[in-house]
Every structure is written in C-alpha cells, then in structure tokens.
Amino acid sequence: MSELKMSLSPHLHGGDCIKRNTYGVIFALVPALLMAVFSYGLNAIYLGCYSLASCLLAEWLITRYLMRRPCSLADGTAVITAFVMALCLPVRTPFWTVVLGAFGAIGLGKLVYGGVGRNSVNPAIVGVCVTLLCPGSLVLSPGMGYGVKSPYLFAFAIIAGLAFMLWKRIITWHIPLSIILTSIVLAGVTAVVDPAYADPFNLVLGGGTLLGAVFMATDYTTSPMSRPGKIVYGIAIAAIAVMLRIHGEERNAMLIAIFAMNILTPIVDRIFKPRRYGKA
Secondary structure (H helix, E strand, C coil), rough: CCCCCCCCCCCCCCCCCCHHHHHCCCCCHHHHHHHHHHCHHHHHHHHHHHHHHHHHHHHHHHHHCCCCCCCCCCCCCHHHHHHHHHHCCCCCCCHHHHHHHHHHHHHHCCCHHCCCCCCCCCCCHHHHHHHHHHCCCCCCCCHHCCCCCCCHHHHHHHHEEEEEHHHHCCCCCCCHHHHHHHHHHHHHHHHCCCCCCHHHHHHHHHHHHHHHHHHCCEEEEEEECCCCHHHHHHHHHHHHHHHHHHHCCCCCCCCCHHHHHHHHHHHHHHHHCCCCCCCC
16 A cells, blocks of 8 residues: 655645746836837946846845845846836936945845845835935936836837736736726826826826836735735825825825835735635
C-alpha cells in the first residue's frame, strides 16, 4: 500500500505570481515611456535612466548591506517604481534629487516596511515627494508623464497599457474606471457651476489622472482587496483630486489623493470585508 502524502493548499497552481504581474506592468508602461521620449527627447531618456539606475542601486545596497538578506531585484518591483517615478517628475529634474528620490522610494516607501507586499503607501509617490522636497527641485513644473506636449497621444499610450493589463488580468477595471468616471462627472459639475474650471476631458487626459489611475492607484499592496472597496477607493481618490484642483493644487493633486487613500486602505478593507465562506 502506497504512503498517503499530505500537503498544504493550493494543490493546483494557476500560473499567477509576482514576477508575471510585475513584468506585465513593465510591458504596459512601455507605450507611455516611448511617448515621453517622443515628447521630450534625450532629456526623457536621461531622466528614465537616472531613476532606473538609482532605484536598482538603492534596492541592492539596502537589502545587501542594511537588511543583510538576498537581493530582490529579480522581482521587477524596483523597475516599476523607477519608471512610474520618472513619469511623475519634471523632465529637467536635477540628477542628485532623482537619486535621493529613488533611495526614498525604495528605502522609505518599500523596504522599511519589510519589502514587497508589506508597504503602506505607493513607493513611487514617496520617491516623488522626496524629490520635490529637495532644494532646487522643479516643484511647479509639470511631470514628464503628464503629456504636456502631446496629451491625447499620451492618453492613448496609457489606455493601451490599461487594455493590456486588463487583458492579462493583472488588474481589474474597478479602480481605474471609477477614478476616470468620477473625475469626469465631478469636473463637469464644477465646470457648470463655474466655467472658469478646466474642461473635464482635458482634466482627465492632461492632468496626470490617467497615469495615477492606471499605474499608481492599482498597486496591489496599497489598494483594497474587495471589489466594492476598490470602487469606493477610486471614487474617493477622484473626489480628493478634483477638490484639490479646485483650490489651486494642479501639479500634485492626484499624487496627494492616492497617498491619502493608501493610508486609509485598511479602513476601507475593514468596512468592505467579505463574509466568510459558509457564514450568513
């Protein structure tokens, strides 16, 4: 009689893993990165390379010499952080501030919590905040990825990345669609009340809303787990961002809104906690 072998579930692997999803997000970022290069030329390439090299170096140094554990560069999360951070920064951001921002993103935004899957806020947002707080940073300049020179083409590139991630089931539609639709509705209402406000569609296409909705708010670790929670999370982000823009904060409205809701994600998860299997 053969010996019965017991093992923990799951017994059938669905093929989903961290590397698959992170490299899928990197591939989805390619159209936006190419559009940034098309709009800003060599300056965009320099900024992207500075950000990528700094984030990779930060993760290697911190994990190896401070945390003294195997380096986690292979999972690709540092690459996503580097590219998203680069798209949020002004194209002529000084090199040394990019380096500080990268170390802030990896060190303060991710590894200080323990690494992948444990961070409370999006690391790229932490990196942008550190960079913009540095002396000499271009705080009032628009980010490279906000599509200032070609907003509609940049929006198309972001939507192409969104379509790819939805097709590969890397993310779901709940967060990006709720942010986009809520932004259009709220901006439309404010524009009707006071025509001085920006056109709703221009706000969505050119204000960094798409970039934040697709590549920042959808971060697995910092967004709610349930579908109703994701929708409420997206609506809240859009509402905060629109209110900030109404009061004059055009540059970093989406970043601030996502940062605030990252902190409130545990509360959203608690409110929309799904019922246990077999429980009424």
